[in-house]
Structure formats: C-alpha cells, structure tokens
Amino acid sequence: MVNTSALAKPVRSVGDFFAMSLDTFVQMFRPPWAWREFLLQTWFVARVSMFPTIMLAIPFTVLTVFTINILLVEIGAADFSGTGAALGAVTQIGPIVTVLVIAGAGATAMCADLGARTIREEIDAMRVLGINPVQALVVPRVLAATLVGLMLTSIVTMVGIIGSFVFSVFFQNVTPGAFAAGLTFLVGPTEVAINLIKAAIFGLAASLIACYKGLSVGGGPQGVGDAVNETVVYTFMALFVINVIATAVAVKATFGQ
Known part of the structure; x- marks a missing residue:
C-alpha cells in the first residue's frame, strides 16, 4: 500500500517554499523596510564569505590558466593567454566559486x-506581536545575499585575472603587454x-x-x-542547475546576435 502522507510531504514542502518566495517578493516593495537588518546581514554574509572566496578563487584560477596556457604554448599562441584567463574568470570561474561559497558559507x-530563532520560538513570538517574519527577517537576508553575490563574483573575477597575470608572466614567460x-x-x-546577473540569481536562490x-x-x-545539511545539498543542486541553464541561455543569446 502506498503511503500517501510520505509522498505528499515533499510536494507540500515545494509548495510552501514557492509560497514563501512569492511572499518575499511581495514584501520587498511594502514598507516598512528593515534597513538596519539589511545592513547587518550584508556585513554578516560578506564576513563569512570573503575569505573562502579568495582562497577558492586562487587555486581555481591557477589550475585553469596552467591548463589553457600549456595548450596555447603548444600551438604557438601564448600571446592569447590573457584571452583564456579573462574568458575563464568571467564566464566560469566567477560563477562556480560564487556557487560554492554562497552554498557552503553564506546559506x-x-x-x-x-533555525535557532525558530526553535527558540522567536518567530512565533513575532507573529503574535503582529510582525511579519518574512518582511522583517527574510527580505533583508535575501537582498543582502543578492548584493553579496554580486560583490563575490566581482572579487573572484578580479582575483582570477590578477592571479592569471602573475602566473602567466612570472612562471610561463608570457609578455605583460600581450596578456593585457x-x-x-572574447x-x-x-x-x-x-x-x-548569474551571481545575483545565485544569491537570491541560495538565500530563499x-x-x-x-x-x-x-x-x-x-x-x-x-x-543546515539539507540547505547545503539543496543549494548546491539548485545553483549548479541554474548555472547550467543560465550559461546555455547566455551562450545562445551571445552567439545568436
């Protein structure tokens, strides 16, 4: 006999998630806005994500540039190492590192x-006092994660290009002018x-x-x-799927012009 309650639980969870997401988008445009909570959460998410972002960006960059430059040297096109570094840092390394950091640290x-507020019944107390927890807690966190996602991908791109420059010029004898x-x-x-855009979507989805x-x-x-464990798994799954779809749409839009 099929256990209908076990089958209905994940469906109900998906429905509750989309209901909360819709409520979040609606509450974003309704005053009062929790500016103080937004600033605190922006600093909080940035603080827990900044160092892992830099530490992940460097090895990703070096590995990618090392592989690309070996191929370019073999075909006599070492002067295009800057092209490969920029393409990798902007289109793939930036989004992938952002996914890893947002899912593993920020979310x-x-x-x-x-969760700690929920088990201490603070969320229920807010509802009793007439405070909408989505407006007071969820909206600032979603906006903060979206903003931090933009900042993280910018940092990854900068670190990636600078690291590529250092590695290519000082270790693989590429001329600085040709790299720049x-x-x-491309x-x-x-x-x-x-x-x-992809980084903003990553931050939005992970925070929701x-x-x-x-x-x-x-x-x-x-x-x-x-x-927390489920958040890591679901966020990784969702963000990698979003990255694949967004990359496919971007490639189609770019080359379809």
Missing part, C-alpha cells in the same frame, strides 16, 4: 541563524553583465532556500543541524 550561516591586450578579445560588457529551511525547522537543535 548555511543564514539557515543556522533562522588579449583580455578583451570578453566584453555582455559577458560581464551575464556574470553579474536557506530562509525556508531555517523557518521550517523542527525537532530542536538536531533539527537545526539537519536543516
């Missing part, structure tokens, strides 16, 4: 914070704009998942730990 911290000249060969404002898991937690401290 988990956000979920743990809201090749940066804009990467222009369109690719940069697509990179920023984290807030939903934090607000729907149950079972005490053990439930908070389970919600």
